[in-house]
Amino acid sequence: MPAHRSTMGSKFRTRSSSPMELRPMLSEVSVLSRSDGSASFSQGDCCALAAVYGPGEVKVAKELSDKASVEVVFKMKVGLPGCKEKIQERILRNTCETAIAATLYPRTAIDIVIQEMHNSGSFLATCINCVCMAMLDACVDMKYLVAAVTCGLNSEGELILDPTLEQESDLTALMIFAYESSNFEVIATYTTGSFTSDQFQICLIHCREASKHIFQFFRDTMARKLSK
Amino acid sequence: MAADFKTAQPVEYYRKFLEKDVRPDGRELGEIRPTMINIGSISTAEGSALVKLGNTTVLCGVKAEVTNPKSEEPDKGIIVPNVDLPALCSPRFRPGPPSEQAQVVSQFMVEVIQNSGCIDPKDLCIKAGKHVWVLYCDLVCLDYDGNVTDACVLALMAALKNVSLPKVTLNEESGNLETHMQEKWGLNILCQPVATTFAIFDDCIVFADPTDEEENLATGKVTIVTTEEDKICFVHKPGGSPLSDDKLQNCLQRSFIRAREARNLVETTLVNVDR
Amino acid sequence: MAEVGSVVLPGDQVRLMINTEDSTRFVTGPGLRRDSDQVTVSKAGILKHKEPNIYWVDSRQKRYIPTKGENVIGIVTMKAGDVFRVDIGGSEQASLSYLSFEGATKRNRPDVKIGDLVFGRLLVSNKDMEPELVCISSNGRSNGMGVIRDGGFMFTVPLNLIRKLLSSDCNLLKTLGHHLPFEVAIGMNGRVWVKGRSVRETIAISNAISSAEFMDNMQIKMMCNKLVDALTGFT
Numbered sequence: 019m020p021a022h023r024s025t026m027g028s029k030f031r032t033r034s035s036s037p038m039e040l041r042p043m044l045s046e047v048s049v050l051s052r053s054d055g056s057a058s059f060s061q062g063d064c065c066a067l068a069a070v071y072g073p074g075e076v077k078v079a080k081e082l083s084d085k086a087s088v089e090v091v092f093k094m095k096v097g098l099p100g101c102k103e104k105i106q107e108r109i110l111r112n113t114c115e116t117a118i119a120a121t122l123y124p125r126t127a128i129d130i131v132i133q134e135m136h137n138s139g140s141f142l143a144t145c146i147n148c149v150c151m152a153m154l155d156a157c158v159d160m161k162y163l164v165a166a167v168t169c170g171l172n173s174e175g176e177l178i179l180d181p182t183l184e185q186e187s188d189l190t191a192l193m194i195f196a197y198e199s200s201n202f203e204v205i206a207t208y209t210t211g212s213f214t215s216d217q218f219q220i221c222l223i224h225c226r227e228a229s230k231h232i233f234q235f236f237r238d239t240m241a242r243k244l245s246k
Numbered sequence: 247m248a249a250d251f252k253t254a255q256p257v258e259y260y261r262k263f264l265e266k267d268v269r270p271d272g273r274e275l276g277e278i279r280p281t282m283i284n285i286g287s288i289s290t291a292e293g294s295a296l297v298k299l300g301n302t303t304v305l306c307g308v309k310a311e312v313t314n315p316k317s318e319e320p321d322k323g324i325i326v327p328n329v330d331l332p333a334l335c336s337p338r339f340r341p342g343p344p345s346e347q348a349q350v351v352s353q354f355m356v357e358v359i360q361n362s363g364c365i366d367p368k369d370l371c372i373k374a375g376k377h378v379w380v381l382y383c384d385l386v387c388l389d390y391d392g393n394v395t396d397a398c399v400l401a402l403m404a405a406l407k408n409v410s411l412p413k414v415t416l417n418e419e420s421g422n423l424e425t426h427m428q429e430k431w432g433l434n435i436l437c438q439p440v441a442t443t444f445a446i447f448d449d450c451i452v453f454a455d456p457t458d459e460e461e462n463l464a465t466g467k468v469t470i471v472t473t474e475e476d477k478i479c480f481v482h483k484p485g486g487s488p489l490s491d492d493k494l495q496n497c498l499q500r501s502f503i504r505a506r507e508a509r510n511l512v513e514t515t516l517v518n519v520d521r
Numbered sequence: 522m523a524e525v526g527s528v529v530l531p532g533d534q535v536r537l538m539i540n541t542e543d544s545t546r547f548v549t550g551p552g553l554r555r556d557s558d559q560v561t562v563s564k565a566g567i568l569k570h571k572e573p574n575i576y577w578v579d580s581r582q583k584r585y586i587p588t589k590g591e592n593v594i595g596i597v598t599m600k601a602g603d604v605f606r607v608d609i610g611g612s613e614q615a616s617l618s619y620l621s622f623e624g625a626t627k628r629n630r631p632d633v634k635i636g637d638l639v640f641g642r643l644l645v646s647n648k649d650m651e652p653e654l655v656c657i658s659s660n661g662r663s664n665g666m667g668v669i670r671d672g673g674f675m676f677t678v679p680l681n682l683i684r685k686l687l688s689s690d691c692n693l694l695k696t697l698g699h700h701l702p703f704e705v706a707i708g709m710n711g712r713v714w715v716k717g718r719s720v721r722e723t724i725a726i727s728n729a730i731s732s733a734e735f736m737d738n739m740q741i742k743m744m745c746n747k748l749v750d751a752l753t754g755f756t
Contacts, residue, residue: 054583055583072612073584074612075612101349101350101353101356102353104346104350104353105350105353105354107346108346108350109484109485111484111485112485112486113484113485114485115485116465116466116485117531119554119563123586123648124648124649125613126612126613127612154530154531154565156582156583157564157565157566157580157581157582157584159531159554159564160531160563161531161554163532196485198532199531201488201490203488203489203490203491204488204489204490204494205483205486205487206483206485206486207468207482207483208481208484209361209479209480209482210357210361211479212477212478212479213479214476214477214478215478215495215498215502218481218498222494233530237528237530240530240565241528244528244566244567244581246735
């Protein structure tokens with residue numbers, strides 16, 4: 019199955035460029051031949067690969083009588099999975115459960131596997147975007163799309179969108195927001211560091227604007243896949 | 247008859263109550279269950295606390311040991327929280343390795359301690375590069391009736407406030423550690439994070455402090471951890487129904503209020519403990 | 522608002538070109554969800570419209586969701602009493618009763634073994650029940666359905682290729698049929714069974730079918746000609 023590649027504009031981020039831009043995004047769908055849907059997504063240097071299998075057979079213990087059972091496995095590049103991976107799996111799983119119209123597939127399982135290819139800051143957001151693309155490729159019924167944006171606050175209180183790994187080390191707070199595409203409301207959040215309520219609101223608003231770029235990117239990538 | 251309706255159609259049963267802005271246990275949408283704290287009950291631990299949030303009961307015990315520090319951080323002590331949800335607290339947990347829920351809550355505690363900066367790890371250093379204190383904080387849930395996250399954070403904070411460590415010095419000539427059991431010092435707690443959990447029902451109604459039944463029916467959850475001066479240190483919304491900005495703002499306001507009440511409660515309890 | 526013929530993604534609202542005489546009745550096909558008066562897209566694909574009032578989203582899916590009335594190719598995996606369990610590629614295995622074959626009675630059981638390929642029609646299939654397969658039409662005739670015997674080769678293709686093969690404007694099977702004799706069975710679950718005169722021809726035909734996914738009729742004709750030349754060159 020041929021892979022379909024798409025890149026976003028020409029917004030390159032150098033050290034001196036505006037902190038309000040997202041890193042350049044690159045995505046390929048249908049990269050894996052055996053899975054029902056797959057996608058690789060990279061933002062700057064940060065890259066992840068996701069595969070979706072389903073709706074398929076489910077183990078009797080995990081069977082839910084009224085909706086599909088979604089399971090997420092997060093694979094790191096090195097090391098054994100620990101508690102930190104569990105919290106990321108939980109966030110990914112709940113986000114997918116909300117986005118998928120799970121009541122259309124009762125007593126089935128939708129398995130999602132994410133492989134970390136390269137972590138260069140803001141990795142959870144890249145994973146969420148990658149999973150959304152993989153689900154689009156697998157044609158699982160969804161209520162809306164999900165896009166995630168990271169933003170950080172440095173010691174002067176300035177907002178930096180989509181920080182890289184070096185920028186992350188000087189931040190006082192890091193926030194990841196996942197938005198849905200119909201009303202742009204928040205589906206998931208995950209924060210580190212401490213901040214005030216006003217800073218939270220400002221980050222929320224800016225990340226919402228940035229997520230619209232990501233939704234447009236999803237649209238362009240799928241348009242290229244379907245135009246063949 | 248109400249019990250039959252509740253078993254057959256639990257969601258409808260809940261909706262009928264929520265139409266009148268009240269919940270089946272009589273609470274309003276923003277009301278938290280009565281909280282009870284007991285500090286210092288375990289004499290063999292350096293610090294301990296028992297928290298009852300309605301029926302949810304969590305016991306925290308802090309044990310201190312001296313160990314070698316990590317090579318990347320030679321002057322920082324280590325705090326290791328571990329949450330255990332044993333089979334005794336609820337029929338949903340089976341005996342065996344820690345469930346996913348337990349691991350998520352354990353990681354949550356690690357993040358709260360790190361993000362809030364409630365204890366400076368340098369305080370726990372005895373001799374940089376050689377000896378530091380490690381605090382093992384074990385949280386055991388004895389009764390699971392929903393909202394175990396809030397109870398765990400409260401128990402951990404109360405137990406840490408209760409910790410008293412003996413003074414330990416390094417004897418330069420012999421190279422041994424000497425413990426002075428008479429000179430005890432308490433931890434310097436820089437700030438006290440308090441968690442408030444909200445459940446989202448039916449995509450539009452938000453209520454605070456869900457019980458176990460409410461958690462099963464909820465379509466989403468948000469946990470907000472705040473410290474003094476209304477600073478937020480952790481907003482955890484793992485998926486679930488989308489939430490609009492103003493509802494999120496309401497949750498934030500409610501959690502600030504709750505945090506103040508909880509801190510007052512811990513202060514009053516501590517005054518009555520003799521340690 | 523999405524237009525007919527454009528790429529749509531889940532969450533998009535659809536603006537329907539509703540006929541003024543028949544303004545309330547329209548049919549939404551796969552990929553669209555109806556929510557009181559709003560129609561929302563639930564799969565990524567191209568929005569299509571057929572006169573007078575049918576709308577659907579054409580998507581590229583690999584996983585089969587069993588739907589009533591479709592002809593599928595299944596593999597028999599188990600025999601449980603009077604019923605065969607057949608794998609049709611969905612989330613659950615389908616059941617096929619031994620009486621659902623032409624001329625089958627309690628005394629005269631059909632000759633079906635584990636591992637056999639079966640071409641049948643889905644009688645019952647909805648999301649809440651186990652799918653049921655039959656190899657017999659409503660008047661008792663088999664109409665080509667039943668156990669597929671005597672060799673051949675079965676392979677899987679994406680579902681949109683199946684729909685393309687079965688549509689009247691695709692000339693692949695006709696073009697291939699001009700040059701080579703072969704038998705083919707096409708299952709809506711993404712499975713195609715082919716049998717040619719020899720193994721080489723069978724493989725050539727299956728490759729031709731798999732590669733035709735993104736080709737239009739001109740390219741298909743050229744590809745078939747090249748294929749036949751290559752085959753005759755070898756024999």
